Each structure stands twice: as C-alpha cells, then as structure tokens.
Amino acid sequence: MERRSKTTMLAGPPPFRPSIDYLFAVALSWLIPGAGHWILGDRVRAVVLGSMLLGTFWWGEAMAGGYAVIRKEHPYFFYGQIGIGLSAIVADRLTPWADVDPEPDAPRAFGGNPIDRKPPRGLAVGILLTSIAGLLNIVQILHVMDPRTWMARAARPAPRKAE
Numbered sequence: 001m002e003r004r005s006k007t008t009m010l011a012g013p014p015p016f017r018p019s020i021d022y023l024f025a026v027a028l029s030w031l032i033p034g035a036g037h038w039i040l041g042d043r044v045r046a047v048v049l050g051s052m053l054l055g056t057f058w059w060g061e062a063m064a065g066g067y068a069v070i071r072k073e074h075p076y077f078f079y080g081q082i083g084i085g086l087s088a089i090v091a092d093r094l095t096p097w098a099d100v101d102p103e104p105d106a107p108r109a110f111g112g113n114p115i116d117r118k119p120p121r122g123l124a125v126g127i128l129l130t131s132i133a134g135l136l137n138i139v140q141i142l143h144v145m146d147p148r149t150w151m152a153r154a155a156r157p158a159p160r161k162a163e
Helices: 006-011 020-031 035-040 043-063 075-084 086-093 123-145 147-155
Strands: none
Touching: 020 035, 020 123, 035 043, 035 123, 035 147, 043 075, 043 086, 043 123, 075 086, 075 123, 086 123, 123 147
C-alpha cells in the first residue's frame, strides 16, 4: 500500500487546466446545442439535447411567425435568446421585415418604433419558447464547462475498435 504525505492528502487532485479541446467544446456548445457533449463522447446526450433545444427554439420562432427573435424590437428577450448561439443569430437576420416603416404617421412607441396594432397571434408564446431554449442552452454549456465532466471523460475507458 502506498503511503502519501500529509501535504499530498490535503492538496487533493491536481488543478484543472483548460486545453484547446475544452475551449473548442465550450464555444461549439454555444454555437450548436449539443455539440460540446458530442465532443465529450456523449453522443446520445448530444443528440437529445440538441434536438430538444433546437426544436423548442424553432417551434417558438414558427409560432411567432418569424417575429420572436428581433434584437431591435425585443432587446431584453434577445439576451436570453442569444444563449442558443447560431440559431438566434440566423433567426434575427431572417426577420420577415427589416426596418420597414409601414405607416409614416403611425403612433410611435417609446423607442421611436411604430406601434404594431396587429402582432402575430403566437408572439408571446414564441418569445417565451425561444428565450427558454436559449437559457437552457446556457445550462448545458455550464455542464460542458464543468471540470468534473472532463475528469469523468478522462476516467472512461477508450472505446474498442472493431477488428
């Protein structure tokens, strides 16, 4: 049996040092939900998380008729929606109308934008679903960032190749 000194027993495991794989997995996890877990080797978790988060996000965008993710119109909600990464950026760029002012004499809101009297029917639910998907993606990014996740990956045996 190996004897350890008191200093090594008190010190605990060596500190976690982020590698290039770690930084790449975190960045990719933000851009594409589930991609960080794919890099970690959790393929089933990656597919389930990615499909659930992207499905929730794009379902909300469809319910709102493409108006849920508009940075200029809903800036506070966009902070939550941007958590899903590339999908939020694409949805913001694909808005059905850019900066078209439908009625020059229409009443103006506080920010100077015209007040839309006929918002899409599912706009509130769409904004809610897209925001929730973005915030839940941040939770899974935190899981990818956790050093314990990477230590568990290192402790797993390497998959055997078919002969």
